[in-house]
Amino acid sequence: MGLKSALSRPLAAYVVHRDQQWQCDPVGTQTRLLTKLTATAAGTAFGRAHDLGGVRTPADLARQVPVRDYEALKPWFDRTQAGEADVLWPGQPLYLAKTSGTTSGTKYIPITKESIPNHINGAKDALLHYIHGTGRSQFLDGKLIFLSGSPELERHHGIRTGRLSGIANHHVPAYLRRNQLPSYATNIIEDWETKLERIVDETLGQQMTLISGIPPWVQMYFDRLTARTGRPIKHLFPDFNLFVYGGVNFEPYRAKLFESIGRPVDSIELFPASEGFLAFQDEPGNPGLLLLLNSGIFFEFVPAERFFEPDAPRLTIADVELDQQYAVILTSNAGLWAYSLGDTVRFVSLRPHRVVVTGRIKHFLSAFGEHVIGEEVEQALREVMAQSLEVEVIEFTVAPLVSDDPATPSRHEWLVEFARPPQDAAAFAAALDAALRRRNSYYDDLRKGNILVPLQLTPLPAGAFQRYMKSLGRLGGQNKVPRLGNDRKVAEGLTSAG
Known part of the structure; x- marks a missing residue:
């Protein structure tokens, strides 16, 4: 020693x-x-x-x-x-x-x-x-x-x-x-x-x-x-x-x-x-x-679901509860x-x-009222990967696919760069969809009502996330790709960079 x-x-x-x-x-x-x-x-x-x-x-x-x-x-x-x-x-x-x-x-x-x-x-x-x-x-x-x-x-x-x-x-x-x-x-x-x-x-x-x-x-x-x-x-x-x-x-x-x-x-x-x-x-x-x-x-903590309300409560550590989502406020x-x-x-x-x-208070997916947060998509992916041991993921993000055409209903799109892809991509996507439904009741309700159809899994070519970050001048260091967004900016950047 x-x-x-x-x-x-x-x-x-x-x-x-x-x-x-x-x-x-x-x-x-x-x-x-x-x-x-x-x-x-x-x-x-x-x-x-x-x-x-x-x-x-x-x-x-x-x-x-x-x-x-x-x-x-x-x-x-x-x-x-x-x-x-x-x-x-x-x-x-x-x-x-x-x-x-x-x-x-x-x-x-x-x-x-x-x-x-x-x-x-x-x-x-x-x-x-x-x-x-x-x-x-x-x-x-x-x-x-x-x-x-x-x-x-x-x-x-x-x-x-x-x-x-x-x-x-x-x-x-x-x-x-x-x-x-x-x-x-x-x-x-x-x-x-x-x-x-x-x-x-x-x-x-x-x-x-x-x-x-x-x-x-x-x-x-x-x-x-x-x-x-x-x-x-x-x-x-x-x-x-x-x-x-x-x-x-x-x-x-x-x-x-x-x-x-x-x-x-x-x-x-x-x-x-x-x-x-x-x-x-x-x-x-x-x-x-x-x-x-x-x-x-x-520290102060604002309940995440009330963060954007004008009279949202500001809690101290004396008031917080277990297993609730809070936005962090610093003095x-x-x-x-x-x-x-x-x-x-x-x-x-x-x-x-x-x-x-x-997650991030501004990084959530609620294009259809589901308010999915980063922790939920990460947990869903981790659960499905534990059942599909051959799969390895390098990076991923989730974006809405909003449609005005009843023939092609709206859905979530998961854009994933795999190190090792699933043997059955359709089954993997179905398992992801089910795992997210179990974690988010709003998403489950939208799926039950056929307002949303099962998610779309879009595999990206090797290096897609790196090329996208490089195109923004944000490759390396402390830069991160958002897990979620309410628009298609990241998704379109990834597909064009890929």
Whole structure:
């Protein structure tokens, strides 16, 4: 056992004990945090406009500050980006995290001196919880790779600006830098395919022990390694034993990824966002992610089915219930105030508070009133794949096929890129349709009433999703394909790119 591996164990025990303390008083922890946040920002432009100095309780916050998404808060973010101080939080932010928006184009999310520890410590503490729970720390003695965006930063009115993963790269602890791959010169390459080839060059022959990244892009890395060598990952990296991921549900990728590796490895799921690091998998084998209630973020939750209502309730962790869908609202020391993150979660534990990420509040399919969410289509696919063991899926998305012709009724279209297709595509599609009906009563009612007919399964050629993302300039890094949409934009892009 190396020095880093040995020293990590007492540190892991300390961090787990510390986290257990605030878990004993979750409501008090969040209430005290809200008071601190509003008192700190009371003198800012936003604080004066919303009387944050008068906010003492979550009810006060709900009364004074409406829920807004990035587009609604954009005038305040624009002032911050232009270099104005004391807008949303005292002073200027340390960084602006650049991320892709929907209607507003590129988004610039502030990261402050107070909020940067949230991003850095979240990932670090996830690893320490894993070490404490398993006793396995040897991965710290080998090479670690983080497939991420470029760490090269620009400046906007004196504020350093770049992708969150690139910003975080500047805060990797010094004791891990010697273990970290790829090199800085490779990491700043913007073209993903060129960068990937250089990463393969640098990692072949190394003692890789931890690999981290969004699953589809890690799969691309594995595919390149195997194409170059003709060997599975287990032979290339025999000491690789920990996969860290976030950003998408791992389950649709699990079978293909583990087949590429050639054996199971441990995994840790994270819930990071440019707006904050929200949760991590604190217990090996437990799919729930521990919500970080003491890390600078005050959480509110809006029942997903009521999110678009003007009087939708805003619940705190004192009010949430198990197995309900909630949209996540953040107030934080990054200067975010009742900010709609866009993600939906479901609580699987209240002692402590653990969630699973279920989708995006704007990424649902309700062209016919069915309101199908990402978790439902992912679960349906996972169930059918478990019954069709020959099938491997690389990527998929679901779109509506709306028809005005009674001879060709409306339906859902599943566009799927298979690594190994089903032997009986019609039976596979029928099983998918039945699995979705069991999970969504509205879809089932539409099917019973023949308003919708059985779904259409459209296999896509190899590389279709990669070509589509490349056509958008979003290949690699932290970019993801939406699982669901209420229009045909993604579907048409995929079929034309394929």
